Amino acid sequence: MKRYIFIAIFAIVTLATSCEKFLDTAPTDFLAPETYYTNETQLTTALMAVYSEMGNINEHTYSRFLSIEAPGSNDEEWYRSSTAITTPLYNTDAAYSRYIGCWQTIYSGIGRANALLENIDKAEGSVVVKNAIKGEAMFMRAYYYFVLVSYWGDVPLVLNTTKSPENTDVERTPQADIYKFIIKDMTTAEGLVYDVTTLGNPGRVSKTTAEGILARVCLYAAGRLNDATYYPQARDWALKCMKSNKHSLNPDYRQIFINHSADRYDLNESMWEVEFFGTNTGTSREYERFGSTIGVINNATDATDNVGFMQGTYASTGTLFNSFNSSDLRRDWAIGPFSYTASQGARPIIPYANTFVWGRPIAKWRRDYQPKPQVKNFGNTNWPLLRYADVLLMFAEAENQVNGSPTTDAYDAINMVRRRALGTGNKVATIAITNGGSGYTTVPLVKISSGSLPGGINNSATAYATVSGGKVTTITISSPGAFYGAVPTITFEGTTGTGATATATIIAINPSDANLTPSLDKFAFFNALKDERSRELCFEGFRKLDLVRWGIFLETMKNMEITVNTLAPVAAIGTYQGRVATSLAYKNATSRDVLFPIPALEFTLNSKLTQNTDW
Incomplete structure (x- = not known):
């Protein structure tokens, strides 16, 4: 951590432009902290620097790695290649470049937050504005630690800027203490940040966003620490968000993801997004790469093509497809029911036969809706970090755990999500x-x-x-x-x-047709909830983390290996090689893959680090 924590003290990074977004503010070049942090404008620019690592242009966070690679292959999706060395195939080692890139980028964001929090009080300006900036900086620092603890477990807890590169040997803090810190700082931040109606966009943390993420943090802590005392906290935070009456479900599931691609906001449902801007050929520096990686394969390279280039590196599983009812509108939007013809332009489609359910493309985000002109590999699709549907499902899960059986409120929450899936x-x-x-x-x-x-x-x-x-x-x-x-x-x-x-x-359409079977016991409701999370949130980066916190990651992966090899015929996947690629991740996964390894390079920078088990 020496290099990036130390450097963060002396720099307010150059930031990319973003179309009418929070990151539009122009950078002010490189300045020392002794002469910076004097007014609201400089504080806002420093806060931008904290946020900017979420969309790091080196693809180490949500521009690619945290959005599509870190979640890995699971029972929703698999990586098409059988030869690559990559996180989704569970065949990497501690020297893998993505691990060090993500680790360093996250700690860079933490270092920037530390510098801002240490200097904010000396700035002139409105108390309300300064408190809001302080709250966002506290929240973002805590969120960065949430990412670290989710993927690495015990990590060094650094809460001050490092004045010297000689003082960076820091032991790993137990994850139980990391979770306590995260919840404490996020709770403080929730009382300081702006209301969503004041902010007017989902690129910054609002009060209800903080509440929703706190519900998620508490659910993760309950599972990862095997500590049921976190369930009431998760329930209460989700309920507070729901009772704010600031959010609701978009009546059309598809429109959520069209908005992400089209650079349109929906504050009712899409509560927090990582924002990207990648449509200016040769000039954009705040782009995403997932938008050209997960989708219906299209080899066009012409920027005028109506569909846009798509690698289609990841594919959906038959397990996920078969979990949907045919009336569920989410199925044929999240999982592409078609392929494109070879011609450019309008791109006529070829529908898949219903027997082809293994290997259909992921189609939640479609480049058709991105502003033109497009850049081949880069895009402007925003990545969702929190949707209101997730808040409802988290409430239902926690309410069931707290009461030992599903209450009417738990049923109401999950049924709202299920009814939306039927349409009107x-x-x-x-x-x-x-x-x-x-x-x-x-x-x-x-x-x-x-x-x-x-x-x-x-x-x-x-x-x-x-x-x-x-x-x-x-x-x-x-x-x-x-x-x-x-x-x-x-x-x-x-x-x-x-x-x-x-x-x-x-x-x-009768909305009640979507309602979950009444009078389920705790375990049956929980099983239904697990499946509902997959149907609603598939491909949004939560599935592996959910499986881990529920303690069923390895069991699920090995069951998937059996399923692919026995129930997914070669014809359903396309080729024998296709089946090899499909099953490889499930075969490779072991208990070590619950966490990432501490990056090998970090051991040369911090002598007090220890490695995760089996890495």
């Missing part, structure tokens, strides 16, 4: 063939009309046809969709055959 209005009930047509040698695409969204998704109803004797003989509804105000028109699209026609009927 009408759904497609039936599709009947009125004329099978003739000459169909290939299966045509079933098109269901509606007000469409870019990216090949409409009001979510999907169906597929079967052909026999040159005629369309059956149509199977794979998802009934939602939000229909009128009966949709059914048409067929393909390169062979003509004359097939069909008609649809719709039926009103």
